[in-house]
Amino acid sequence: MTIPATMRAIDPDTPGGPEVLTVVRRPVPAPGAGELLIRVAAAGVNRPDILQRMGGYPPPPGAPSIMGLEVAGEVVGIGAGVDEVMVGQPVCALLAGGGYAEYAVAPQGQCLAVPAALTIVEAAAMPETLFTVWTNLFERAYATEGDTVLVHGGTSGIGTMAIGLCALFGIDIIVTAGSAEKARAALDTGATHAVNYNAEDFVTRVREITGGRGVAAVLDMVGGDYVARNLQCLADDGRHVSIAVQRGATATIPVFEVMRRRLTLTGSTLRPRDAGFKSLVADELSRTVWPHVTAGRLKPVIDRAFVLEEASDAHRRMEAGTHVGKIVLTM
Template identity: 70%
Template sequence: MVALPAMMNAIDPAETGGPEVLVPVERPVPVPASGEVLVRVAAAGVNRPDVAQRVGSYPPPPGAPTIPGLEIAGEIVAIGEGCAGAEIGQRVCALVSGGGYAEYAAAPFGQCLPVPDALTLVEAAALPETLFTVWTNLFERAYAVEGDTVLVHGGTSGIGTMAITLGKLFGLTVIVTVGSEEKAARAREIGADHAINYKDRDFVAEVAAITGGKGCAAVLDMVGGDYLPRNIDCLAEDGRHVSIAVQRGLKAEIPIWKIMQRRLTLTGSTLRARDAGFKALVADEIRRIVWPHAEAGRLKPVLDRTFPLAQAADAHRWLEQGDHVGKIVLEP
């Protein structure tokens, strides 16, 4: 049995605010509940929802830790009841509802994935949040299948780079939007078929040109606001639009007649508040369909840079600056 300390270093801000509220503090090491394992965290991903939680616009769901951090990787050091198959010392990565910015974190075992030799723990920590999000929204809610052309906004973000990666693994033609020619070139290096600099080109016109006027089978949108009616103009007949964030606003005016005429589907989701049973089902599907690509070394995250846990504030500043490509990771 691994001897565990009573206390750990963590980032657990007492108030909302700017990055400066992210300072190291001591917190009790979690005790895994039934169905949970305790993971000694080797790395934790940094994501936009962490920033939203920090500023007070995305509070943790009931029962979730106040410590931010939605994805971790490390080794199991304690096991709660009802975790058949869990082993002390097993390397796992996990989607969690909070608690990642710490030296130890409790994770539902059903939301854990075994880390194969082809992945480092830092790489593994950068996978769960974007992998679960893109899989459930682009492949399940938008029904993207081999041969489809899809439009993904934020092409060099963590979500965008994961959408490119999965799109290439599963036979999609991926069009992304980005904010500079440098990022467009980087997106194409990662595997995007087309990258549109939205600052100097109209992405609606560009999508029409790329698809010969036919449009896309699906749009994955994290922008919201006035992008929604423009996204609708990018969709082919029977196209599917999935909203996963609203960076440009919560409301939009949409052309209902176009939705009726072209039989479009508008949907969306948030993942954090979904129950553990749903997330376990997603994890099982990913384990069966997607994870063999990770085991073979074909599925890896695009890593931008890592920061020590104590420099979480700097990690948030870098994320908010918007110059990153891919994922930012903390190492306790």
């Protein structure tokens, strides 16, 4: 097939509201050594995209300024060192940027084959949340069969992916949500328990649910004053993992409580990590999780798909907070 010289993309030159997300023409990127050129069919929308649009989360060095952290589509070009057999294969990929476009480049190690059990829209909604939940809840927090964990934002892309993974690996998951409707949606998705944090104190509910023991791990995207409350939810030797700071980047915590109960506080950000690390995670996911995806046992929850020209509406929907699951752009 002939690859055009330019493509449609979302690449705002100034920060701002959703209205800055207009379609522009950009050169089609060329794959470097070890990279694949993907003709993008769909791209996932993630909260870091909103922060980037507002000027608060610049792309890491070397990443394209075009927005978008995950895509799915067909491999149409390869760089040096990549087997020709990859051309024509459907893949989904984790990116450091460049997803809101008709073509994107990804290191081969950050790509996973799209099985027949997934639609291309579902495949585009997998990488960012799957890599994030796996590295933080399963690797950093060591969540394992028989554990009970607490995950905030139960109807978000991260929350719904955490629910799906916990169901696969025999982990009870308590999630929080901001309304009775969202709590019901989380339960329908497969959460063991859902707490409406606007009607109930989640610390009290976690104690009741766990019979006073607390949870083995908390996955937190809230930060701020939630951190100290999360620690009250942890069992002795529990692990607290921070992945975002929506309510503030600083927290006051009871240090002696951390010492006395041997708690662990950790966290991570995925986007700045190098391709070597992301490739290791992809390899682990291909062995441990992807067989379940191939068998149809794990799918992302899709809230809604928008065409590329409606990217501003997609961001408005995410900012409104009414979505359940993933928002996706289609090309």
